[in-house]
Amino acid sequence: MTPDIAAARAALGHLDIDDNPVSVRAKSRDFFWYSPVLKARLDHLTADFVVAPRSEAEVIETLRVCHAHNVPVTVRGAGTGNYGQAMPLAGGCVLHLKHLDRVTAVHPGRVICQPGALLRDVDAACNAHGQELRMFSSTWATATIGGFIAGGSGGIGSCTWGQLRDLGNILRLRVVTMEETPRVLEFRGEELSRVSHAYGTNGVITEVEMPLAPAYDWVGLFVAVDDFDAAARLALDLANEDGILIKLASVFEAPTAQDYFQRVRPHIRDGEHLVALMIAPHAMDAFGVFLSRRPGARLIYRSDAHDWDRDPGPVFEYGWNHTTLRALKVDPAITYLQVLYPGDPYPKMAKMRALFGAEVLQHLEVIRAGGTCGFASLSLVKFTTEERLEEIVRLHEAHGCFVFNPHRYTLEEGGRQHRDEGQLSFKREADPKGLLNPGKMIGWDDPDFDYATIWHYPGMKAAE
Amino acid sequence: MTPDIAAARAALGHLDIDDNPVSVRAKSRDFFWYSPVLKARLDHLTADFVVAPRSEAEVIETLRVCHAHNVPVTVRGAGTGNYGQAMPLAGGCVLHLKHLDRVTAVHPGRVICQPGALLRDVDAACNAHGQELRMFSSTWATATIGGFIAGGSGGIGSCTWGQLRDLGNILRLRVVTMEETPRVLEFRGEELSRVSHAYGTNGVITEVEMPLAPAYDWVGLFVAVDDFDAAARLALDLANEDGILIKLASVFEAPTAQDYFQRVRPHIRDGEHLVALMIAPHAMDAFGVFLSRRPGARLIYRSDAHDWDRDPGPVFEYGWNHTTLRALKVDPAITYLQVLYPGDPYPKMAKMRALFGAEVLQHLEVIRAGGTCGFASLSLVKFTTEERLEEIVRLHEAHGCFVFNPHRYTLEEGGRQHRDEGQLSFKREADPKGLLNPGKMIGWDDPDFDYATIWHYPGMKAAE
Numbered sequence: 034m035t036p037d038i039a040a041a042r043a044a045l046g047h048l049d050i051d052d053n054p055v056s057v058r059a060k061s062r063d064f065f066w067y068s069p070v071l072k073a074r075l076d077h078l079t080a081d082f083v084v085a086p087r088s089e090a091e092v093i094e095t096l097r098v099c100h101a102h103n104v105p106v107t108v109r110g111a112g113t114g115n116y117g118q119a120m121p122l123a124g125g126c127v128l129h130l131k132h133l134d135r136v137t138a139v140h141p142g143r144v145i146c147q148p149g150a151l152l153r154d155v156d157a158a159c160n161a162h163g164q165e166l167r168m169f170s171s172t173w174a175t176a177t178i179g180g181f182i183a184g185g186s187g188g189i190g191s192c193t194w195g196q197l198r199d200l201g202n203i204l205r206l207r208v209v210t211m212e213e214t215p216r217v218l219e220f221r222g223e224e225l226s227r228v229s230h231a232y233g234t235n236g237v238i239t240e241v242e243m244p245l246a247p248a249y250d251w252v253g254l255f256v257a258v259d260d261f262d263a264a265a266r267l268a269l270d271l272a273n274e275d276g277i278l279i280k281l282a283s284v285f286e287a288p289t290a291q292d293y294f295q296r297v298r299p300h301i302r303d304g305e306h307l308v309a310l311m312i313a314p315h316a317m318d319a320f321g322v323f324l325s326r327r328p329g330a331r332l333i334y335r336s337d338a339h340d341w342d343r344d345p346g347p348v349f350e351y352g353w354n355h356t357t358l359r360a361l362k363v364d365p366a367i368t369y370l371q372v373l374y375p376g377d378p379y380p381k382m383a384k385m386r387a388l389f390g391a392e393v394l395q396h397l398e399v400i401r402a403g404g405t406c407g408f409a410s411l412s413l414v415k416f417t418t419e420e421r422l423e424e425i426v427r428l429h430e431a432h433g434c435f436v437f438n439p440h441r442y443t444l445e446e447g448g449r450q451h452r453d454e455g456q457l458s459f460k461r462e463a464d465p466k467g468l469l470n471p472g473k474m475i476g477w478d479d480p481d482f483d484y485a486t487i488w489h490y491p492g493m494k495a496a497e
Numbered sequence: 498m499t500p501d502i503a504a505a506r507a508a509l510g511h512l513d514i515d516d517n518p519v520s521v522r523a524k525s526r527d528f529f530w531y532s533p534v535l536k537a538r539l540d541h542l543t544a545d546f547v548v549a550p551r552s553e554a555e556v557i558e559t560l561r562v563c564h565a566h567n568v569p570v571t572v573r574g575a576g577t578g579n580y581g582q583a584m585p586l587a588g589g590c591v592l593h594l595k596h597l598d599r600v601t602a603v604h605p606g607r608v609i610c611q612p613g614a615l616l617r618d619v620d621a622a623c624n625a626h627g628q629e630l631r632m633f634s635s636t637w638a639t640a641t642i643g644g645f646i647a648g649g650s651g652g653i654g655s656c657t658w659g660q661l662r663d664l665g666n667i668l669r670l671r672v673v674t675m676e677e678t679p680r681v682l683e684f685r686g687e688e689l690s691r692v693s694h695a696y697g698t699n700g701v702i703t704e705v706e707m708p709l710a711p712a713y714d715w716v717g718l719f720v721a722v723d724d725f726d727a728a729a730r731l732a733l734d735l736a737n738e739d740g741i742l743i744k745l746a747s748v749f750e751a752p753t754a755q756d757y758f759q760r761v762r763p764h765i766r767d768g769e770h771l772v773a774l775m776i777a778p779h780a781m782d783a784f785g786v787f788l789s790r791r792p793g794a795r796l797i798y799r800s801d802a803h804d805w806d807r808d809p810g811p812v813f814e815y816g817w818n819h820t821t822l823r824a825l826k827v828d829p830a831i832t833y834l835q836v837l838y839p840g841d842p843y844p845k846m847a848k849m850r851a852l853f854g855a856e857v858l859q860h861l862e863v864i865r866a867g868g869t870c871g872f873a874s875l876s877l878v879k880f881t882t883e884e885r886l887e888e889i890v891r892l893h894e895a896h897g898c899f900v901f902n903p904h905r906y907t908l909e910e911g912g913r914q915h916r917d918e919g920q921l922s923f924k925r926e927a928d929p930k931g932l933l934n935p936g937k938m939i940g941w942d943d944p945d946f947d948y949a950t951i952w953h954y955p956g957m958k959a960a961e
């Protein structure tokens with residue numbers, strides 16, 4: 034099953050196609066380099082050409098032609114994914130969805146749009162109707178809604194609404210298959226989990242319908258807290274105030290803000306931990322009462338009334354994976370881990386802080402799961418070697434913490450380390466030749482893989 | 498301090514005043530008669546006259562005049578309260594707020610209105626802006642917003658937003674005091690708890706500002722479930738689905754629906770328990786998935802697509818205290834208790850069901866408290882004697898259940914049986930003569946009361 038790149042490229046010549054090696058390489062890369070582990074393995078990769086379809090019909094045409102010529106196809110939204118999700122491991126075609134950016138309709142409680150629309154632009158269209166997305170990635174300004182659904186998990190808004198995978202947080206997806214004659218399918222309800230968070234391995238999403246929440250002029254806040262547990266409790270307790278509507282509650286262990294948040298640094302004291310919040314404007318009085326009951330906490334910034342010389346920008350661009358980005362910009366040795374603390378999180382966090390000190394800094398995001406608010410940590414890690422990173426993972430696990438490893442490029446290894454039968458069986462139907470984003474679903478290539486070490490996709494293009 | 502009724506009445510003669518004994522008596526009564534205990538004690542009560550002010554200035558004038566003549570004043574919204582809250586124990590003046598019914602302004606996330614506006618009319622004004630009240634009493638069609646704030650606790654919407662007393666669920670109250678020269682005060686934040694749920698004992702609310710939620714065409718549903726625990730779990734688990742937006746989840750133990758819900762009866766089998774839900778229309782697909790995972794549950798009604806001969810009306814008019822109302826209409830011996838099941842509710846509910854059988858039927862409402870969903874039960878009780886009712890309360894308490902006694906007319910006895918210092922100290926300021934809704938705050942009249950038996954207000958008018 035050898036790909037015939039030249040034939041496919043020729044057959045698609047009438048579309049918006051790019052085969053300039055420099056720009057093709059740029060469009061073949063995402064934020065995989067956050068991980069030194071992935072950087073060492075994926076840096077050389079590039080596709081052969083990029084097609085940017087202008088309609089669903091052109092998506093279908095591209096998939097039909099690539100199928101005929103055995104050419105791998107990796108879908109690309111904006112390429113802001115972290116795990117090499119959008120890296121074309123076997124080369125071939127990158128299907129760039131930048132032209133499919135239309136917001137089709139906004140109804141009470143839901144929006145219908147094309148996958149290549151930026152989260153920011155979807156929100157702008159919804160704002161005109163007093164609405165906004167329930168949740169968004171902190172890459173709101175640059176990422177697409179299709180990429181968020183196919184590659185993301187949750188983000189700003191997850192403290193209230195849970196994550197994308199929760200029932201009700203995606204309403205409908207329209208999906209094109211990669212077959213001799215591609216089919217167009219509509220998924221709702223139970224079926225949505227087949228293609229959401231599947232990295233585009235089993236279909237190309239061409240239309241999405243998402244639930245909305247009311248839009249508010251969210252007030253962004255920074256609160257400095259003298260004690261780490263008190264900072265964490267402030268964030269979690271606030272999320273548990275049923276009458277106070279929030280969209281974000283993030284906690285940054287000292288000296289994260291002091292070292293990496295340049296515009297916050299002048300306003301925070303040594304040793305103080307930082308909490309970032311987004312609160313509905315009409316809840317600010319109630320928040321004032323809440324805060325007045327916490328003597329160790331100082332409000333240092335509110336976006337609707339502040340005297341900071343240099344505006345810090347949206348507070349959500351300090352949270353989620355933007356924390357890592359800000360740290361990386363100052364210290365290129367920084368990477369991160371995604372950690373859950375099952376049960377009572379406070380003793381587990383104390384243990385990790387005692388164990389690792391400055392090598393691992395806590396960065397907590399409050400998320401709701403199964404009706405209950407808790408912490409997801411995107412801990413900042415000072416990287417030294419792959420061996421030490423593995424050891425840090427093992428030490429977390431040994432203390433009952435659950436690690437989602439962001440230093441893996443497959444669906445299974447980044448998640449719960451077992452394959453998703455629904456996604457796999459749909460891939461068998463929708464992509465019988467295994468050409469969609471090859472190498473990202475271990476269950477397809479190596480059903481007996483034991484997860485003892487990082488998986489190597491045998492079909493990966495070699496470095497030149 | 499003898500009231501001079503005639504002098505006050507004469508001084509207020511230019512206002513909308515009523516002293517026809519028949520209509521005054523009607524305007525002096527609320528839904529106290531739900532309780533046979535209160536029925537035996539309060540049935541004879543009536544005010545001397547009713548004033549219906551047309552402006553805040555007329556509220557001030559009425560309070561000033563009544564203060565000067567030592568005339569008690571009991572505020573009245575719509576008189577749908579259950580605990581004799583609006584019954585003028587010492588006679589005097591009923592201050593009827595029916596004319597103060599204006600909705601002044603609707604902003605994103607909040608509404609400003611007068612206290613005498615019906616909940617239904619506030620919602621109608623907000624609906625024009627795509628918004629609605631976060632929560633409302635099941636007496637939405639007839640009750641006022643001021644009465645809800647001064648006398649209510651929560652209701653439809655509390656499964657998402659908690660209760661009125663939670664921080665952020667009331668934004669601002671404007672309050673007139675009962676002094677020689679009444680003052681007009683504005684309360685926000687911490688101060689709100691002084692006058693909310695104070696039965697109008699320490700000030701008259703003349704303007705309210707309430708937070709809003711987005712308005713949806715909520716789908717009302719009835720689900721029949723073969724097992725009681727499964728019915729309760731269905732309601733609670735649904736409330737814990739973070740991506741499925743609901744406004745109501747009520748559970749009715751069999752044979753509540755069979756015996757008391759006439760339009761539901763033809764559609765439910767013997768022994769089946771009933772769950773009533775309100776779900777956002779865009780969450781119906783996700784609810785379908787949720788329901789398909791529960792084999793013992795049958796969807797028997799959805800308001801947006803049904804073939805019932807006789808429309809059951811809004812499902813929320815089956816929940817909260819409307820359950821008791823429907824049961825009472827069929828069986829006048831029915832009354833109720835308000836019960837909380839701390840900790841794991843299921844064994845406690847099983848114990849109560851085993852202990853009381855048909856004498857006490859579980860009626861659960863899902864409410865959110867401190868970020869966590871749980872049950873409040875408004876159990877239906879077949880009343881025999883006051884002694885047996887007390888015993889039923891004691892047996893609940895003996896098994897670790899917490900009872901809010903609805904068979905009491907004071908603030909303290911219906912609640913946590915201790916006085917609210919904030920409300921009491923504000924009464925000292927705002928109502929120095931103790932003329933506002935006298936007899937409802939034990940802390941004012943008898944600070945040493947021990948709660949061993951029902952309290953008797955010594956100033957209560959005797960039956961003729």
Ligand SMILES: Cc1cc2nc3c(=O)[nH]c(=O)nc-3n(C[C@H](O)[C@H](O)[C@H](O)COP(=O)(O)OP(=O)(O)OC[C@H]3O[C@@H](n4cnc5c(N)ncnc54)[C@H](O)[C@@H]3O)c2cc1C
Binds near residue numbers: 178179184353
């Ligand atoms: C600084 C930073 C912060 C971040 N914060 C968050 C965060 O808060 N929450 C979060 O969830 N993620 C976060 N991410 C990851 C990422 O930005 C988001 O998931 C983002 O929404 C991805 O969108 P994209 O358009 O860039 O997708 P891409 O990176 O282009 O694609 C992501 C994956 O989806 C597939 N895909 C894209 N479009 C389609 C389609 N139409 N059909 C099928 N498959 C498709 C791609 O093949 C790829 O596998 C962050 C990343 C960075 C670098």
Ligand SMILES: Cc1cc2nc3c(=O)[nH]c(=O)nc-3n(C[C@H](O)[C@H](O)[C@H](O)COP(=O)(O)OP(=O)(O)OC[C@H]3O[C@@H](n4cnc5c(N)ncnc54)[C@H](O)[C@@H]3O)c2cc1C
Binds near residue numbers: 528572582934
């Ligand atoms: C069938 C039924 C169902 C019910 N369901 C619910 C429910 O779901 N949730 C709930 O919380 N309650 C419920 N109730 C109780 C009651 O209906 C509500 O609390 C309702 O909102 C009260 O409004 P109202 O206008 O009738 O107040 P009223 O009964 O007139 O007054 C209630 C109390 O507030 C005081 N008051 C009224 N207006 C003012 C003001 N402007 N300033 C100061 N004090 C004032 C009165 O003096 C009185 O003490 C129910 C009652 C019935 C009969």
